[in-house]
Amino acid sequence: MNHVATAIYxxxxxxxxxxxIYYKRNRGKPFFYFMLFLGSVVFFENxxxxxxxxxxFSFINNTPFQKxxxxxxxxxxxxxxxxxxxxxxxxxxxRSKRIIYSLVILFFSIAxxxxxxxxxxxxxxxxxxxxxxxxxVLISISIYYFELLKSEQLLSIWKSMVFYISVxxxxxxxxxxxxxxxSIFLKSQANPAFIETYKxxxxxxxxxxxxxxxxxxxxxxxxxxxD
Numbered sequence: 282m283n284h285v286a287t288a289i290y291x292x293x294x295x296x297x298x299x300x301x302i303y304y305k306r307n308r309g310k311p312f313f314y315f316m317l318f319l320g321s322v323v324f325f326e327n328x329x330x331x332x333x334x335x336x337x338f339s340f341i342n343n344t345p346f347q348k349x350x351x352x353x354x355x356x357x358x359x360x361x362x363x364x365x366x367x368x369x370x371x372x373x374x375x376r377s378k379r380i381i382y383s384l385v386i387l388f389f390s391i392a393x394x395x396x397x398x399x400x401x402x403x404x405x406x407x408x409x410x411x412x413x414x415x416x417x418v419l420i421s422i423s424i425y426y427f428e429l430l431k432s433e434q435l436l437s438i439w440k441s442m443v444f445y446i447s448v449x450x451x452x453x454x455x456x457x458x459x460x461x462x463x464s465i466f467l468k469s470q471a472n473p474a475f476i477e478t479y480k481x482x483x484x485x486x487x488x489x490x491x492x493x494x495x496x497x498x499x500x501x502x503x504x505x506x507x508d
Contacts, residue, residue, distance in 0.1 A: 285484045290326060292491035297323050299498035303442070306502055311370045315446065318363050319494075325356040345403040354407050358392055361414030364450055365421040371443050377424050388417050408461070415458040422451045445497025449490040456486045 300316040329349045331338050341347050362385055369381040395409045396402045425447060429435055438444050460479050 285488070289484065289487045289491065292488065292495065293319070293323050293326060296491045296494045296498070299495050303498045303502060307442075311367065312442070314363075315367060318360075318367075321356070321359065325352060329353055329356075348403065350401070350405055351403050354396055354402055354410065357406065357410050357414065358389070358396070361392075361410065361417055362389055364418045368421040368425045368443075368447065372425055372428055374428060377428070381421050381424065384417055384420065388413055411461045412458065415454040415461070418450060418454050419458070422447050440501055442497050442501045445493055445501070449493035449497075452493075453486045453490045456482055 297316070297319040300312075300319050304312055304316050329352050332347065332349045335342060335347075345351065365381055365385050365388075369378050372378055372381070392407065392410045392413065396407055399407060399409075401407050425443075429438070429444075434441065460482055463475070
């Protein structure tokens with residue numbers, strides 16, 4: 282599976298570079314934020330490799346920071362909050378916006394408290410952030426889709442970069458969330474077959490996510506983000 286992980290890292294970098302090219306042709310604050318978000322993904326992925334060089338970072342050996350879970354728990358929290366806020370920018374209904382903002386504040390507050398008091402911050406991924414965050418993202422995208430169905434933009438949906446972003450994020454979280462639930466509540470970590478399935482689904486979901494982003498960047502280059 283190492284070659285698949287390498288392919289994902291490469292696609293993340295390509296998606297980020299593609300977002301820069303896209304932004305130069307299609308200005309807009311929402312997309313500027315998305316470009317920064319993809320940049321942060323590449324940043325975290327590279328910084329998170331520090332645990333592969335114990336000799337270089339010997340000063341953190343035998344400390345909670347020896348493993349990189351703490352770093353990716355922070356990135357995971359940022360990612361969930363970002364997606365929810367990003368899609369809220371394309372929702373016109375003020376009541377729906379307020380619902381998403383309220384859920385974001387609630388989620389961020391609880392997730393931060395859980396991370397602060399939970400040993401998983403240093404030992405593994407936070408179950409609450411994974412599950413509640415994924416549900417938050419799915420709710421935000423669903424509200425975006427509901428409003429899209431009632432608008433004229435539906436006729437030219439294939440021109441919208443936001444739509445491609447929503448498809449990638451929706452499918453990714455829809456596929457991975459049940460696995461997170463299954464692994465946490467049924468204690469299936471000791472099941473080799475499940476672990477293999479888990480890895481395959483997560484890898485394929487990541488490949489799909491970034492391939493959709495890259496495809497969207499190149500097929501909607503000459504369209505505005507709001508089309």
